[in-house]
Amino acid sequence: xxxxxxxxxxxxxxxxxxxxxxxxxxxxxxxxxxxxxxxxxxxxxxxxxxxxxxxxxxxxxxxxxxxxxxxxxxxxxxxxxxxxxxxxxxxxxxxxxxxxxxxxxxxxxxxxxxxxxxxxxxxxxxxxxxxxxxxxxxxxxxxxxxxxxxxxxxxxxxxxxxxxxxxxxxxxxxxxxxxxxxxxxxxxxxxxxxxxxxxxxxxxxxxxxxxxxxxxxxxxxxxxxxxxxxxxxxxxxxxxxxxxxxxxxxxxxxxxxxxxxxxxxxxxxxxxxxxxxxxxxxxxxxxxxxxxxxxxxxxxxxxxxxxxxxxxxxxxxxxxxxxxxxxxxxxxxxxxxxxxxxxxxxxxxxxxxxxxxxxxxxxxxxxxxxxxxxxxxxxxxxxxxxxxxxxxxxxxxxxxxxxxxxxxxxxxxxxxxxxxxxxxxxxxxxxxxxxxxxxxxxxxxxxxxxxxxxxxxxxxxxxxxxxxxxxxxxxxxxxxxxxxxxxxxxxxxxxxxxxxxxxxxxxxxxxxxxxxxxxxxxxxxxxxxxxxxxxxxxxxxxxxxxxxxxxxxxxxxxxxxxxxxxxxxxxxxxxxxxxxxxxxxxxxxxxxxxxxxxxxxxxxxxx
Numbered sequence: 001x002x003x004x005x006x007x008x009x010x011x012x013x014x015x016x017x018x019x020x021x022x023x024x025x026x027x028x029x030x031x032x033x034x035x036x037x038x039x040x041x042x043x044x045x046x047x048x049x050x051x052x053x054x055x056x057x058x059x060x061x062x063x064x065x066x067x068x069x070x071x072x073x074x075x076x077x078x079x080x081x082x083x084x085x086x087x088x089x090x091x092x093x094x095x096x097x098x099x100x101x102x103x104x105x106x107x108x109x110x111x112x113x114x115x116x117x118x119x120x121x122x123x124x125x126x127x128x129x130x131x132x133x134x135x136x137x138x139x140x141x142x143x144x145x146x147x148x149x150x151x152x153x154x155x156x157x158x159x160x161x162x163x164x165x166x167x168x169x170x171x172x173x174x175x176x177x178x179x180x181x182x183x184x185x186x187x188x189x190x191x192x193x194x195x196x197x198x199x200x201x202x203x204x205x206x207x208x209x210x211x212x213x214x215x216x217x218x219x220x221x222x223x224x225x226x227x228x229x230x231x232x233x234x235x236x237x238x239x240x241x242x243x244x245x246x247x248x249x250x251x252x253x254x255x256x257x258x259x260x261x262x263x264x265x266x267x268x269x270x271x272x273x274x275x276x277x278x279x280x281x282x283x284x285x286x287x288x289x290x291x292x293x294x295x296x297x298x299x300x301x302x303x304x305x306x307x308x309x310x311x312x313x314x315x316x317x318x319x320x321x322x323x324x325x326x327x328x329x330x331x332x333x334x335x336x337x338x339x340x341x342x343x344x345x346x347x348x349x350x351x352x353x354x355x356x357x358x359x360x361x362x363x364x365x366x367x368x369x370x371x372x373x374x375x376x377x378x379x380x381x382x383x384x385x386x387x388x389x390x391x392x393x394x395x396x397x398x399x400x401x402x403x404x405x406x407x408x409x410x411x412x413x414x415x416x417x418x419x420x421x422x423x424x425x426x427x428x429x430x431x432x433x434x435x436x437x438x439x440x441x442x443x444x445x446x447x448x449x450x451x452x453x454x455x456x457x458x459x460x461x462x463x464x465x466x467x468x469x470x471x472x473x474x475x476x477x478x479x480x481x482x483x484x485x486x487x488x489x490x491x492x493x494x495x496x497x498x499x500x501x502x503x504x505x506x507x508x509x510x511x512x513x514x515x516x517x518x519x520x521x522x523x524x525x526x527x528x529x530x531x532x533x534x535x536x537x538x539x540x541x542x543x544x545x546x547x548x549x550x551x552x553x554x555x556x557x558x559x560x561x562x563x564x565x566x567x568x569x570x571x572x573x574x575x576x577x578x579x580x581x582x583x584x585x586x587x588x589x590x591x592x593x594x595x596x597x598x599x600x601x602x603x604x605x606x607x
Contacts (some may be wrong), residue, residue, distance in 0.1 A: 012408040040378030043443025046374045046406050055406050058461045059471045067469035067504035075143045076502040082130040083117030090237045091260040094432040096477025098499035098554025102172040109137040110482050118157035142342035144539050148182040151193050160554035164213035166222045168527040177208035201280050202272050207232050212550025214303025215531050217332050221274040227298025228267025247489045257433045259427035262320050266295030288334045289326050290586040295522040296321035302551040306368050307389040312531050317354035346381045347393035355554035360414030360423045363457040373409025376443045379402040400459045411479025411553040415490045419512035419564030422454035428476030430496045440492045444474035469504040482558025490516040513565040513591045522599035524580035539567035
């Protein structure tokens with residue numbers, strides 16, 4: 001980013017957490033006395049050549065055009081997200097909502113589920129509630145909102161979307177996490193859904209966030225993990241000066257802001273075992289993943305195999321508190337490996353205000369690396385997987401730490417936007433304090449996304465070209481990616497809080513080859529193959545992909561696995577590690593297409 005200015009001498013009210021406070025926090029969940037959400041201390045403002053905060057500036061006039069925003073043209077801009085009031089006096093108004101990409105009608109094209117928030121008037125029954133949107137893909141670049149007809153408007157204060165075929169009937173279902181009762185929308189196979197949350201036993205009742213599906217016990221049925229954030233009371237909300245929270249937790253850099261999450265009571269996490277009859281049993285305590293003692297502030301979660309033993313492990317990104325990494329022991333329980341693994345804290349031994357999780361094999365070594373989005377005034381940690389569930393924070397080593405400091409990150413994902421065979425990184429950004437626009441801190445309320453291109457494993461910032469999606473600012477929250485046009489190019493959707501969505505259409509110019517794999521599990525695997533790991537080998541290199549549900553922030557992306565092949569014109573080998581434990585070699589007849597791979601078939605059928 002050329003033409004940057006460092007503005008030194010900004011006011012400092014938030015200080016780095018002392019070692020003594022870290023120790024208290026790590027041992028007993030006692031949160032330090034620092035105000036606001038930030039855990040990284042104050043940084044000098046970074047301004048562009050026009051003296052705008054780099055989060056809303058730093059644009060270039062020419063350069064490669066990677067994404068163009070087609071929200072208006074596609075019809076997505078007709079829908080508007082709403083969460084609380086513009087002033088954001090309370091923490092529940094600031095977190096935002098997620099996205100689910102799913103082919104709900106099984107027509108071979110991805111549809112888009114956009115979750116909405118709510119208002120205090122709607123919660124009190126004094127005004128209509130904002131509605132979620134289900135955008136049907138019309139196959140011509142346009143989308144039609146069919147949420148009301150489909151029965152998925154939610155009409156509750158919505159936060160997270162986790163899509164999966166929990167009953168193995170071949171149709172994707174939608175779990176929605178809310179403030180108040182959660183929902184489980186069962187797909188009726190006719191374009192409509194029925195909320196079976198009460199019958200399923202997964203409604204809970206306070207503040208749930210970014211859920212994830214995974215078959216943790218290997219019985220072929222997907223189980224559900226739901227993080228809890230803050231225990232929130234609408235009747236007595238946490239406000240500065242109230243008895244529910246100390247005033248020191250309602251300041252950021254000496255400025256009065258909304259209170260929390262520090263100083264507020266955390267909400268426990270929940271693991272629901274799928275009983276196979278449409279009901280679930282809460283096994284959180286028994287499995288060792290309840291977070292009931294510390295009650296950290298869970299914002300994102302992901303089931304994925306991080307130690308290559310064929311069993312899905314569990315990641316939880318926690319706000320202003322240490323992250324969790326639970327290793328699957330294979331007996332229905334998990335081992336808390338958070339601190340021993342290196343994932344709980346960043347390189348400096350400090351907890352971060354983690355918002356989102358990206359996962360992927362960045363260097364073709366067969367191991368899943370992790371990236372967490374965090375608060376402004378803090379770099380975003382990239383955790384290299386060293387094997388055996390050991391992680392090293394390599395953000396500064398990789399050169400991506402400093403560019404991320406001014407941004408407040410949320411949804412994030414690794415995917416290969418230019419099909420060169422190397423995973424790139426996209427991040428949605430937006431602040432939680434509207435007050436920052438009135439301060440000389442070098443950050444902003446509305447922020448632009450960040451894109452990093454992988455140069456053979458080395459991530460480099462992609463310049464935001466004027467007029468492109470990367471130069472559009474918004475209060476970004478949920479982010480999901482997928483091949484929305486079935487053209488082999490990965491697109492992305494961002495749910496902007498109190499705004500219209502961003503639709504990042506991939507217009508990158510490249511002639512690289514690609515394949516996409518739609519996996520279908522057999523009798524002993526989940527039908528949608530969530531939990532499968534795939535290795536694709538070409539003459540150039542061997543890549544890894546994992547079928548997951550959840551991650552990013554509050555969102556679910558395309559479950560079809562996409563592999564850029566570079567200049568390779570053939571796939572030498574596809575090796576699928578199915579959730580059932582079966583390993584299968586698959587043959588593909590060609591490239592540049594979407595292939596359906598059914599467990600036990602031995603071949604991929606081109607769609």
